[in-house]
Amino acid sequence: xxxxxxxxxxxxxxxxxxxxxxxxxxxxxxxxxxxxxxxxxxxxxxxxxxxxxxxxxxxxxxxxxxxxxxxxxxxxxxxxxxxxxxxxxxxxxxxxxxxxxxxxxxxxxxxxxxxxxxxxxxxxxxxxxxxxxxxxxxxxxxxxxxxxxxxxxxxxxxxxxxxxxxxxxxxxxxxxxxxxxxxxxxxxxxxxxxxxxxxxxxxxxxxxxxxxxxxxxxxxxxxxxxxxxxxxxxxxxxxxxxxxxxxxxxxxxxxxxxxxxxxxxxxxxxxxxxxxxxxxxxxxxxxxxxxxxxxxxxxxxxxxxxxxxxxxxxxxxxxxxxxxxxxxxxxxxxxxxxxxxxxxxxxxxxxxxx
Amino acid sequence: xxxxxxxxxxxxxxxxxxxxxxxxxxxxxxxxxxxxxxxxxxxxxxxxxxxxxxxxxxxxxxxxxxxxxxxxxxxxxxxxxxxxxxxxxxxxxxxxxxxxxxxxxxxxxxxxxxxxxxxxxxxxxxxxxxxxxxxxxxxxxxxxxxxxxxxxxxxxxxxx
Numbered sequence: 001x002x003x004x005x006x007x008x009x010x011x012x013x014x015x016x017x018x019x020x021x022x023x024x025x026x027x028x029x030x031x032x033x034x035x036x037x038x039x040x041x042x043x044x045x046x047x048x049x050x051x052x053x054x055x056x057x058x059x060x061x062x063x064x065x066x067x068x069x070x071x072x073x074x075x076x077x078x079x080x081x082x083x084x085x086x087x088x089x090x091x092x093x094x095x096x097x098x099x100x101x102x103x104x105x106x107x108x109x110x111x112x113x114x115x116x117x118x119x120x121x122x123x124x125x126x127x128x129x130x131x132x133x134x135x136x137x138x139x140x141x142x143x144x145x146x147x148x149x150x151x152x153x154x155x156x157x158x159x160x161x162x163x164x165x166x167x168x169x170x171x172x173x174x175x176x177x178x179x180x181x182x183x184x185x186x187x188x189x190x191x192x193x194x195x196x197x198x199x200x201x202x203x204x205x206x207x208x209x210x211x212x213x214x215x216x217x218x219x220x221x222x223x224x225x226x227x228x229x230x231x232x233x234x235x236x237x238x239x240x241x242x243x244x245x246x247x248x249x250x251x252x253x254x255x256x257x258x259x260x261x262x263x264x265x266x267x268x269x270x271x272x273x274x275x276x277x278x279x280x281x282x283x284x285x286x287x288x289x290x291x292x293x294x295x296x297x298x299x300x301x302x303x304x305x306x307x308x309x310x311x312x313x314x315x316x317x318x319x320x321x322x323x324x325x326x327x328x329x330x331x332x333x334x335x336x337x338x339x340x341x342x343x344x345x346x347x348x349x350x351x352x353x354x
Numbered sequence: 355x356x357x358x359x360x361x362x363x364x365x366x367x368x369x370x371x372x373x374x375x376x377x378x379x380x381x382x383x384x385x386x387x388x389x390x391x392x393x394x395x396x397x398x399x400x401x402x403x404x405x406x407x408x409x410x411x412x413x414x415x416x417x418x419x420x421x422x423x424x425x426x427x428x429x430x431x432x433x434x435x436x437x438x439x440x441x442x443x444x445x446x447x448x449x450x451x452x453x454x455x456x457x458x459x460x461x462x463x464x465x466x467x468x469x470x471x472x473x474x475x476x477x478x479x480x481x482x483x484x485x486x487x488x489x490x491x492x493x494x495x496x497x498x499x500x501x502x503x504x505x506x507x508x509x510x511x512x513x514x
Contacts, residue, residue, distance in 0.1 A: 146446065
């Protein structure tokens with residue numbers, strides 16, 4: 001593995017297993033990379049490490065998500081399984097495995113791991129250092145709701161909520177109070193709008209941004225109570241939208257063709273400031289598959305090639321901007337939004353423990 | 355109401371091996387728990403996906419472009435004009451699986467997501483995740499998908 005540094009960041013190139021995920025080290029400062037053989041490697045903040053990859057997923061499938069709670073609980077997802085690892089005070093580990101695929105995994109402030117399983121529902125696990133981990137699986141009662149992405153949120157009063165990207169059913173929203181409370185998910189959708197990702201936009205609130213496959217952005221000041229999100233068509237972006245993230249008031253959108261950065265757009269919307277439609281994004285053409293943010297300071301971009309690029313957020317300026325091929329910038333738009341309620345039921349049994 | 359009411363045999367057979375194909379109500383809306391083909395996809399288009407999965411007519415020295423896993427299950431796709439894979443299933447699937455049949459039996463198929471289903475029927479639990487990585491590698495090898503799309507598929511993510 002090689003590391004090439006530049007003034008604005010670095011590129012970490014790997015050999016052997018292909019890197020498929022990048023994010024924060026689950027238990028300390030530093031980074032973590034997931035690979036297509038189900039292994040992880042932990043590094044320092046400069047993406048340097050002298051350690052060997054650790055095999056986590058028994059399926060050996062590519063890592064597509066990782067979440068941690070405290071200093072002892074780790075969850076790693078792949079398309080074939082979700083592995084829960086508990087580390088005790090002596091450094092000994094206990095593993096439990098859900099042997100079904102997930103699109104990713106996240107953790108709530110209250111310590112639950114949440115995995116969206118697509119049409120198969122939602123996996124909820126409160127990690128515990130026991131031989132048989134309790135796992136709770138929730139699935140749609142009637143019409144299937146596709147759970148593609150989930151973001152757990154907590155407001156300043158300690159209330160929690162789960163926000164989902166549910167594809168053409170739109171943005172899914174439900175309060176969350178633990179294992180047995182998930183009864184229904186409300187969705188807000190607009191005909192033909194295919195929501196593929198969501199992100200938190202302000203800590204300690206239920207403010208979220210959701211994005212469609214073709215670049216329609218929905219920003220909720222309070223996803224539990226805001227029935228009229230600001231909707232914006234991000235004109236001129238090329239490719240299929242893969243990811244939306246926000247940090248320091250900026251908006252980051254990864255597509256199959258490029259990374260787009262709108263400086264201050266989210267901050268302006270949250271502060272209810274008028275937004276100019278003539279501010280072009282910074283456009284960084286690239287072939288990437290995944291985007292993450294480390295500590296509000298560093299973009300981690302997993303490339304189609306076997307490498308990860310780390311780019312300092314504040315270093316992204318107009319100097320890196322490429323010509324914007326489409327003169328359209330973005331326009332605020334009005335969508336006809338429909339609210340629906342989807343009943344969920346808890347599956348009676350789940351045999352996936354190890 | 356299912357778009358296919360009774361099991362219906364397609365009049366053609368595949369170009370390469372002469373396999374027969376039938377359309378099943380189960381995968382055309384009769385079973386809400388089963389993977390279903392998009393109703394916008396015509397039956398001839400569904401058969402074309404199967405035909406493509408079986409490969410093109412063999413010409414000596416050329417790759418028949420068949421897409422199969424280690425067990426012989428076939429996998430199909432439909433490309434749209436910009437070269438990306440069309441969504442063909444009601445749950446956003448972009449690949450179709452055609453489970454291997456004994457010699458002479460009629461084949462059928464359904465859209466498939468690359469996520470393993472833990473709550474699959476008992477007889478399918480413990481199976482390897484399908485499509486296997488070999489199928490993704492094959493799609494890359496014959497130029498159907500890019501390296502970027504190969505990694506996205508392996509991650510269980512949309513690949514358009």
